[in-house]
Amino acid sequence: MIREKKFSLSLINSVLLIIFLLVIITAISISVYFTTQKVIDYNVNEYFKQTNNITNIILDNEKKSLNNVAFEISKIIQNNDNPDLLESNIGAITAVDQIDLLFLKNNNKITNYSHSLFDTETIIEKLEKMKFSFDNVILDVNVDSENLIILLSSKRIIDKKTGRINSTLYAGKIINDNFSITNNIKQKAFLEDVFIFFNNNLIATTSNKEVIDLSIFDNETVVKKDEFLYLDRSINIHNNKKLEIIFVTRNSTFDLLKDDFITTGYFLLIFVVISFMILYIASNKYIIEPFSKLLTFARRSKDNENVEYKSTNVLEFDNFAVDLKSIIDELRELKEQYSRAIEGVQDGLWDLDLKTKKLFCSNRYLSMLGYSNEEQTNSIKFWKNSIHKDDYLKTLKKVIIHIKGKSNLYEDDYRVRCKDGSCLLYTSPSPRDQRGSR
Secondary structure, eight states: OOOOOOOOHHHHHHHHHHHHHHHHHHHHHHHHHHHHHHHHHHHHHHHHHHHHHHHHHHHHHHHHHHHHHHHHHHHHHHHOOOHHHHHHHHHTOGGGGGOSEEEEEETTEEEEOOOSSSOHHHHHHHHHHHTOOOSSEEEEEEETTEEEEEEEEEEEEEOTTTOSEEEEEEEEEEOTTOHHHHHHHHHHTTOSEEEEEETTEEEEESOSSOOOOGGGTTTOSEEEETTEEEEEEEEEOGGGOEEEEEEEEESHHHHHHHHHHHHHHHHHHHHHHHHHHHHHHHHIIIIIHHHHHHHHHHHHHHTTOOOOOOOOSOHHHHHHHHHHHHHHHHHHHHHHHHHHHHHHSOSOOEEEETTTTEEEEOHHHHHHHTOOTTSOOOBHHHHHHHBOTTTHHHHHHHHHHHHTTSOSOOOEEEEEEOTTSOEEEEEEOOOSSTTSOO
16 A cells, blocks of 8 residues: 655645745746836837937928028029129028039029039939929939939029019938938937948948948847847838938947846845745744644643643634643543453453554453563554464455455454464454454
8 A cells, every 4th residue: 555645734834835935936037027128128119219200300400401591592593683693692601501412493404503522413414314393302313323312402483574483493412421410310319320221332320430231130120239229210212212220329228227127126026035934934933833832732642741731822723732632631531441441351352453454452362362561462463373374264254255345244253372372262243344443
């Protein structure tokens, strides 16, 4: 028969509390991790959303600036009939130095007022071939195998005499290597660097050392690399083409936010551990220790020891100890009465517990067989060995039949061997029940 493992209440209490602690710690760790990541992702998205809005505002301001320049120059052209003075009057406007393209189109005649270092004549020819009719547009022009991205604004000039449009003035900024636009975005959005790409080619940046590989995004809009965060944003331009703008910021701010959440998580874990320790101490003081005292008291009382129960902090345990002491005293008294009754009867009595395999033999029974009380006679082996070998199988067979419930009573006569080898005839009375012990 396989015996089941038994565990002490103290061990069970400790294991359950430890499991509870581990479950809580795991739950807190998972919660802190996902909450932290969620908050950081939200703040990153919000930060770059604002950055994207700032970029759109800066580009809109550039468009408005071009419109203002075009409007101011158109007024000069409209009110000036002297071609010799017109160019000098236009050059006197301060804002003209801040634009890269400035030309007037009157029917098929083009007058170039640009003062930039770009090949404006070729750029204007390319623009003429595109035959566009848009105001405030961003478009690309290929000049000498280089794509130039131009922010272009136009202003129609009306003839005062006829009231008709007789010419159109164009003003534009070339974004390529335009430090003022990229630096403005960098400063206003508090970025580390800004990169502008067209057709995977870098056309403008505030960085003088780093080159961004667009493949790092790999369908991701936000990428963390080393100590920096990178965001990829697209801006639509003419003919459904796009500019790729890469915003770069340091990750330190978001790392601080992450550290704050992790620190909060650590404090929460410390609180849980301290709570666990308090719970462990309290459960031991008010449950385990009082119960152990109760068990010790019951065991020593059962062994007839003169023990005094020390009260605990738990009322129910104290009340149970009083009742238990009363029950043990009553059982002890009944046992003494039973022992005296057995000793008063001159018959030899024995009792066998088939579950525990323990044997009880009265003093009279042992003396009849020639044994003393000090000898080991409390096992089923002693009972089996005491049966005469010629009666053993017959006796054992009747016992088995009765245990299986095939007979209502067990009665048998068999010879019992004494210590000196002689035999006595023993008549066995019926057992108390089929699970019983005789």
